[in-house]
Amino acid sequence: MHPNKYKASYKELSNWFKINTDYPPVLRKRIYYLLIKRLPDKNKKKLYQKPLFENYLRGYGEDNHIRGYSLPIKNKYSKNIKNKVSNLMSEEKHDRLINLINSNVNDDANYLINIINEEIKKVFFKGDIHTSMKLFDMYVNSLNAPNPNIFFRAGINAYRLGSFKKAKSYFNECNKIVQSYNKWLFAGCSYWESLLENSEKKKSKLLKKASKLPRTLYGQLAIEQLNISDPFTWRNYANQTEVNFSYLNENKIFKRAIALTEVGLYNHADLEIRNLYSKTQKDELNNLFYASEKLDLPAVLIRLGSKYYKKDLTLFMRGLYPTPDWQINDGYKIDKALLFAVIRRESAFNFKAKSSKGARGLMQIMPRTASKINNDYRLRYSKAYTLYSLQLNIEIGQKLLNRLMNSPNAKNSILDTLIAYNAGTTRLKKWKQSIYNVQPIVFIESIPIKETRWFVKYILTDLWIYRDKLQQAKPSRALLAEGKWPKYKNLDYKIIHDAKFRR
Template sequence: MNTSLRWIASALTGIVFATGLSLGGAQAQSEMAALAPRVGPMSDSTSALPAILARNDIALYTEIFDLQNDGQWDKADRLIAQLSDDSLMGHVLFQRYMHPTAYRSSYQELKNWLADYADHPGATRIYGLALKRKPSSVGYPRKPQAVEMPAMDAVVAFDEPRGGSETESPATESRKYAGKSSSQRAKIRAIQSQIRSLVQRGNVTIALKNLDTKANRALFDPVSFAESLGVIARGYFRYHEDQEAMAVAKMATKLAGDDAARAHWWGGLAAFRAKDWNTAAAHFAALSLSVEADDWLRAAGGFWASRAYLVGGEPQNVSAMLQRAAEMPRTFYGLLATRALGQTPPLDFEMPVLSDTETEFLLEIPAARRAIALIETGQTNRADEELRRFVDELPPSFVGTLLALADRAGLADVAFRLGRDMERRQKVSLDGALYPVPGWEPEDGFGIDRALIFAIVRQESQFRSRAISSAGARGLMQLMPATAGYMAGDRFHGSSRAELFEPGLNLSLGQKYVHHVLNLAEIDGNLLYALAAYNAGPGNLQRWRAKIDYADDPLLFIESLPSRETRAYIEHVLSNFWIYRLRLKQNVDSLDMLIGGSWPIYVSQDQKGSPTGEPRTVRISAE
């Protein structure tokens, strides 16, 4: 690392020491244990849920679902005849009628199902299949119905949701497209798309010439024009033409001031790499206040401004910039800033409690009753489908009720979705929902710390065990069948690919791939390299390391990566990782490493391999 960057690292380290926080060792661990918020893990049992099914029916339904999964219809029918509660028969028949190989449903069966269960998950699929099999001489089946809800005016209003601090948002609305008609906006967006395409292909100077015309200056509003200049500045930065990037950023800021968010960002990075500390600090400080930037980018502006002020000889401005970044404490740079200031992120992992009134309300919703019954029988994926259907039907004051149910049931994906919904609708960050600790476990147990596995799962699938990407990646850790096959020593093709939706298998194979990546010689436990390789592949990582200019600065390495997706992936997964460390009452050593200017190395804290109990390093067998 060059001298200037070493000084940044040592100065930020000094801030941490000055506030009484050590950067490592037993003292840091004990301090973190005292500072970490209280843990409230998601329940892994249904004991706290209201009982819906009798014990005998739970056993019968559990076996019925298992038998039907294997296509054993006669045995299943004999058990169905013994049921005393038929509330889950819609799900039983759906499983049968939509079985991929062992059953072909008739039109009459599908029509009858819709007559009785049109408000169930899967009704749209049943309806579509019924239309394909409908004889021309008969009428149409019943259409899918909305979830049946009790009258809201008959329900006692619940308390406001319990949770963490409000999310930050810009004080002023965006001025993008101000004064432009819909047709003008469409033209602007079309030109912006052309500019992005040219930059992506490496034609950065041509993009600038095409943008900077008299006609375009008349058409564009200042913010939109500055936004496209920011794209061009990014292109110049990517191709190591820092002076050109700075010049374009200067054009943008003259037009739009603080609103030139992306131009401030890329111009600031170019100036920082060119060691023009004053220009870098000015760009980053302006970005930290921009209404055109989201929380993640504004926090980045504040943190990088503190770095530029430090190395530029203006330490009196460092604390204010760190404070700005720390206002967004759940972002990557917000967490770095909070830690550098010696503060603890204001995280609250407590979850709403399901009151008697709320329980009574839920039991009036047929879908909620079915969901609880499905949980009792182990059909959590079907329960998830039931709950997700009526999330949007609930008024904001009732979302916490459903969240309490999801927490009790251990449904991490539902809890996460509801937590996001509360952030969006009520500006409340309920960290227990946003960072759930599910009860899943790899088939062979955890060999990589839960904090890292859950951090990856949160980013890859948002805890949806049946997630599938457009590229074909599957399950919690979004494994491609080829990668999963390589880790398993077997092939996943055809119907066997569905096995990757099983949480235990998916986590086991995904964990093995994380082992594999961490133990590559060129990665050797480096978390930044490992996450880049997990997202984009080891080959891309090697090419990028050979091409980009990052002066052995870990943060500059991240921001210099040519893939926007990979940059965001590293920052989001590391943020998740640190927050999970805090939730699990573990120290955040990799966060301290980054603040100290070091490359963060994965060190296990779940796996205590030495007699002294000290965390062992990454060398874990993938077998």
């Protein structure tokens, strides 16, 4: 199968395909296509059945993503509608646009308002916050259809300008209608309004609303403000005592998975567990979950954990926030909470992850960056494929995080480090010059690139959740809740060995 070395013959492929019927369908499909390609007689194609995925556990990451609200695709004319709105705004034909929205039914009106919100945000992120405020005020006061997205962004804009009374009004309006929208927006509106509330009773009520969404940035900050414990339970004693691997130990597929993990081929073992999922009875799924945890297979563990959504909160959270006990050759230079938070969001622990821009592996390392950090130009060209390696990817990723953290721009700031990791040091420097004298959460909401803005929110949230799982303090959360710039502190010296099964 090698492109320029030994090539398996049709006969060898055919024999393999017939014998290894219990292999993961994703592997069998590769052999199938190669086999069909080398058929001496195309009429024999009917002799081989194309492998079916059936109940094979596919995909990476969690089932129920908590993401920022995005524009819905209404129909095939959506692009034309967006262009029309953009043109009317650029030509400052605001009255015409307002009439267009107010004459539409609610769904279409909300869709158009979301487009307007995106257009005004472009002005805001360019730094012209006075103009963007005027636009927000004009549209909010003229539109009949209430929309929480535009209220939230208008509130952030007013807060930056020091118009706190106006900001509070916008966040209050956002809170009235946000329940049916995204969880992040719900928590955000409640938290921001609490910052502007003078009444301690009302402030506490708003923070409690936000704290009920602990897997969001503002839910975590609300928990800190209220000085309450995180609501997660990481150890399920009842289930833990019922673990029985006898059924699995007799299974040929499971034996292969064990053998693969013993030689460090976690990505291949991951495929075997996904394959086994389709052949496992419902009453054995708990054992498969615990086995995946024991074998340090975080990618499939996230997929399995998602299946416990609204069924078993403990296994749901343990699955979604795995803590594999991988032995790294050069050790952990960055503590596991931060490292796993980055890996979870960058690749969902998929060893073979590759972005459209060419970033590779667990920590999504660009070949060019890798070649500079390791002083090896081959990593940019002929050896770029080695970035899929667990050892090399984490080695370079840790070096990169350390370098960014200790740079003059970041100065050990966790926030600056994450921005530089995602968007680069040049952009970080530029944004710090243009967005100045603001609180750190205001800075986060003012990051011009949406991907970077959400990257920072996601990583900070996941970092604090991992800290909770590892029974560590959350100094960066405390600082951010106080309006101070959070610093990075390695807390791994406090980790105890059974962190996987915390509580």
